[in-house]
Amino acid sequence: xxxxxxLSKYSTWHHPYTPAKEFNKRTAYFSMEFAIHQGLKIYSGxxxxxxxxxxxxxxxxxxxxxxxxxxxxxxxxDQGRNKDQTLQTNSIEKNYNFLEDxxxxxxxxxxxNSSVKVRAMVLRPDTFRSAPIYLLTTDVEGNDYLxxxxxxxxxxxxxxxxxxxxxxxxxxxxxIVELLGGTDVYHLNEGHALPAFYYLRDRGIKKSQMVFxxxxxxxxxNEERDGxxxxxxxxxxxxxxxPELQKEMVNGNMINYTISALRMAKKANAVSKLxxxxxxxxxNGHGGANKIIPITNAQNLEFWQDKDFQKAWxxxxxxxxxxxxxxxxxxxxxxxxxxxxxLFDPKILTIVWARRFAGYKRADLLLYDMQRFQNILKNQxxxxxxxxxxxxxxxxxxxxxxFNHLVSFSKNVxxxxxxxxxxxxxxxxxxxxxxxxxxxxxxxREASGTSGMTAAMNGSVNLTTNDGWIPEFAKDEKNSFVLxxxxxxxPIEEQDKLDSQHLYAVxxxxxxxxxxxxxxxxxxxxxxxxxxxxxxxxSERMARQYYKELY
Numbered sequence: 447x448x449x450x451x452x453l454s455k456y457s458t459w460h461h462p463y464t465p466a467k468e469f470n471k472r473t474a475y476f477s478m479e480f481a482i483h484q485g486l487k488i489y490s491g492x493x494x495x496x497x498x499x500x501x502x503x504x505x506x507x508x509x510x511x512x513x514x515x516x517x518x519x520x521x522x523x524d525q526g527r528n529k530d531q532t533l534q535t536n537s538i539e540k541n542y543n544f545l546e547d548x549x550x551x552x553x554x555x556x557x558x559n560s561s562v563k564v565r566a567m568v569l570r571p572d573t574f575r576s577a578p579i580y581l582l583t584t585d586v587e588g589n590d591y592l593x594x595x596x597x598x599x600x601x602x603x604x605x606x607x608x609x610x611x612x613x614x615x616x617x618x619x620x621x622i623v624e625l626l627g628g629t630d631v632y633h634l635n636e637g638h639a640l641p642a643f644y645y646l647r648d649r650g651i652k653k654s655q656m657v658f659x660x661x662x663x664x665x666x667x668n669e670e671r672d673g674x675x676x677x678x679x680x681x682x683x684x685x686x687x688x689p690e691l692q693k694e695m696v697n698g699n700m701i702n703y704t705i706s707a708l709r710m711a712k713k714a715n716a717v718s719k720l721x722x723x724x725x726x727x728x729x730n731g732h733g734g735a736n737k738i739i740p741i742t743n744a745q746n747l748e749f750w751q752d753k754d755f756q757k758a759w760x761x762x763x764x765x766x767x768x769x770x771x772x773x774x775x776x777x778x779x780x781x782x783x784x785x786x787x788x789l790f791d792p793k794i795l796t797i798v799w800a801r802r803f804a805g806y807k808r809a810d811l812l813l814y815d816m817q818r819f820q821n822i823l824k825n826q827x828x829x830x831x832x833x834x835x836x837x838x839x840x841x842x843x844x845x846x847x848x849f850n851h852l853v854s855f856s857k858n859v860x861x862x863x864x865x866x867x868x869x870x871x872x873x874x875x876x877x878x879x880x881x882x883x884x885x886x887x888x889x890x891r892e893a894s895g896t897s898g899m900t901a902a903m904n905g906s907v908n909l910t911t912n913d914g915w916i917p918e919f920a921k922d923e924k925n926s927f928v929l930x931x932x933x934x935x936x937p938i939e940e941q942d943k944l945d946s947q948h949l950y951a952v953x954x955x956x957x958x959x960x961x962x963x964x965x966x967x968x969x970x971x972x973x974x975x976x977x978x979x980x981x982x983x984x985s986e987r988m989a990r991q992y993y994k995e996l997y
Contacts, residue, residue, distance in 0.1 A: 465510035513579035564618035616641030637703030709733025778879025814946035
């Protein structure tokens with residue numbers, strides 16, 4: 447009887463609260479990844495962290511929204527080490543006893559197979575205090591082996607599997623929403639679920655009901671594939687005629703997911719004010735660029751901020767704040783010791799660079815001028831400790847080379863460490879246990895960069911290029927340290943050289959002297975950063991803004 451009640455309760459559009467009047471419009475939020483909890487490994491990085499915080503704040507605000515995502519059998523990957531400490535990618539099956547089978551099952555057509563079964567599991571709202579999230583899987587009895595593997599790996603390296611994943615999330619997700627009773631708004635968080643828009647358009651869903659978020663100016667994040675191949679594969683929910691297909695294609699015979707979503711959506715948003723300008727310039731002339739508004743990404747304060755930091759900040763209690771920071775540095779340094787065999791000192795200024803490894807983010811910028819870097823590492827008056835962490839995409843061999851180079855370089859240097867296992871819990875430890883959060887993307891390449899927000903919430907001061915969300919937040923030497931802004935059209939070699947020189951200078955002339963010689967000024971910067979990040983860069987503001995300006 448209990449099982450039947452549970453099935454009935456969560457196989458209909460259901461929230462454990464009566465939606466607030468201002469947030470009563472039904473919305474389905476499609477995302478390839480959600481980072482809700484360390485124990486639910488269905489995310490890779492920033493996109494998932496953002497979506498997870500959104501769902502948490504939707505719950506807090508009693509919004510009438512549900513998430514539509516994917517139940518990845520092996521997650522993204524588990525990050526380990528080879529014998530020489532270099533990166534090892536492990537695929538380990540995941541099982542979650544807290545997800546419930548809704549009993550909802552639909553079929554989608556993929557590459558001529560018209561009966562691929564898609565089943566929806568649900569993450570109940572009361573499990574992790576989030577809006578309900580329906581997670582789709584093809585690992586279903588009755589599917590053939592190939593079909594069952596579609597939902598194995600987040601961002602599968604096989605191109606055909608990636609297309610199949612988009613069909614499952616988009617069309618499978620849209621069909622699940624229909625079984626839930628439909629919705630007023632369909633929101634695609636990035637272009638992965640684009641097939642939903644094509645399917646819905648054919649079903650008579652109006653343009654006014656479709657909205658879209660673009661997350662990156664990077665080519666890899668704006669997928670583009672051959673239109674004829676996608677048509678044959680079932681991407682559009684039916685086979686388009688030649689004239690219909692020609693209307694959808696750009697750049698020759700290509701379907702650009704972002705351009706198609708912009709054309710079909712009523713409205714779209716970029717994820718920072720700077721990113722909105724960059725996006726409009728990128729997509730100008732393709733149709734839809736004029737719809738792009740800025741809704742800056744943010745993170746959930748309740749989930750990310752240490753409660754003792756919060757109390758000390760509200761009281762402006764420097765002594766309590768510093769005591770807590772020392773304690774959390776010690777916790778982080780236990781992990782450093784466990785992974786690397788190095789004893790770090792909580793009294794020493796600790797810099798962390800931690801995020802997805804990608805070329806434009808420049809994890810190794812500190813190593814650009816080895817002599818200057820060595821001078822900083824060996825300065826006894828202003829000692830420093832540096833930690834790197836992050837997951838390269840398992841097929842991004844350049845990023846893996848950078849990760850492994852840092853491992854090799856730092857292996858025998860006592861005040862450097864590279865950590866593995868960069869997921870939610872390690873991210874929290876690095877933010878609460880660091881003094882400086884280093885952010886080094888080439889300008890205009892980082893759409894938002896929310897890790898700096900949660901770092902600031904926890905007393906880790908941003909040292910950063912002026913990219914993404916930073917222009918909306920930073921007051922140099924007041925709440926952060928910002929490198930002089932370069933002209934982004936410069937050759938990347940020149941950008942890297944100049945930014946590295948500026949980085950060394952800011953460390954030598956500002957960050958380190960202030961930390962060691964003017965601790966009261968340092969603490970003022972820490973408190974000011976928290977004041978300026980809360981509430982403007984919390985996902986409560988963001989979730990409100992989505993309802994007001996996009997839905």
